[in-house]
Amino acid sequence: MNVQNEFSRYADHYGSYNVIQKKVAERLVAGVKDAPQHLLDIGCGRGAVAEQIAWPYQQLVGIDFAPGMLALHPQGERITCLQGDFDDPKLYASLKATHFDRIFSASALQWSPDLAHTFALIRSLNAPVSLAIFTAGTFGTLFKTAGLPPLLRSADEVERLAKRFFNASCEVVRYSLAFDNTRDMFRYIKRSGVSGNRNVLTYKETKQLMENYPLDRLEFEVLFIQS
Numbered sequence: 001m002n003v004q005n006e007f008s009r010y011a012d013h014y015g016s017y018n019v020i021q022k023k024v025a026e027r028l029v030a031g032v033k034d035a036p037q038h039l040l041d042i043g044c045g046r047g048a049v050a051e052q053i054a055w056p057y058q059q060l061v062g063i064d065f066a067p068g069m070l071a072l073h074p075q076g077e078r079i080t081c082l083q084g085d086f087d088d089p090k091l092y093a094s095l096k097a098t099h100f101d102r103i104f105s106a107s108a109l110q111w112s113p114d115l116a117h118t119f120a121l122i123r124s125l126n127a128p129v130s131l132a133i134f135t136a137g138t139f140g141t142l143f144k145t146a147g148l149p150p151l152l153r154s155a156d157e158v159e160r161l162a163k164r165f166f167n168a169s170c171e172v173v174r175y176s177l178a179f180d181n182t183r184d185m186f187r188y189i190k191r192s193g194v195s196g197n198r199n200v201l202t203y204k205e206t207k208q209l210m211e212n213y214p215l216d217r218l219e220f221e222v223l224f225i226q227s
């Protein structure tokens, strides 16, 4: 599998807690070489994918289960935001009434409890896909230092599944984001949403981890799947 590495500094984006998600959406959209007109964005959040699309399109449907996120999504005549769960077959039954030219999903599907089920639902819409999914290398050294297993599926496992459902090519991108101090780094983990806001460590354990973490950077690993 092709693996790319990208390095950034948090200080260049100070105060922004979605530096990596933005880069992911940018790469995902840049991988599309035609100009699809009818677009679906699964787990659209506040619209990182919509913000990257530079070609004129006819329609973009954004799905997210968090109304607070949908409220922050860009609005417009051609944009429809729907509240829905990407694991819910009923959602896909209603989406089938629309033909999509491409299905995007950026930084969201790692939270599917059953990715084979979610991939089968996405495939049922019969459209090419551009999916970016965070994988186990995300916060890899951090989890190792804390003695915890990775939170997410391995890139190999997600790739195997993706190839079962889509005629797609896969690429792993490893991002690292360097910090000037551990306080900013740990605040980033809490606020970025990449950890799924799961507090697995107590305050004392977090403090110990901050002292023992050997890197000045956070690691992120993302599998890009494109058909």
Ligand SMILES: C[S@@+](CC[C@H](N)C(=O)[O-])C[C@H]1O[C@@H](n2cnc3c(N)ncnc32)[C@H](O)[C@@H]1O
Residues within 6 Å of the ligand: 018, 021, 022, 025, 042, 043, 044, 045, 046, 047, 048, 049, 063, 064, 065, 066, 069, 084, 085, 086, 087, 105, 106, 107, 108, 111, 193, 194
């Ligand atoms: C890290 S954000 C990414 C948002 C956006 N796609 C981006 O690239 O910035 C993950 C999004 O997935 C949404 N999400 C998570 N699980 C979901 C589910 N089962 N159904 C629909 N949306 C979900 C969350 O509400 C959140 O907006």
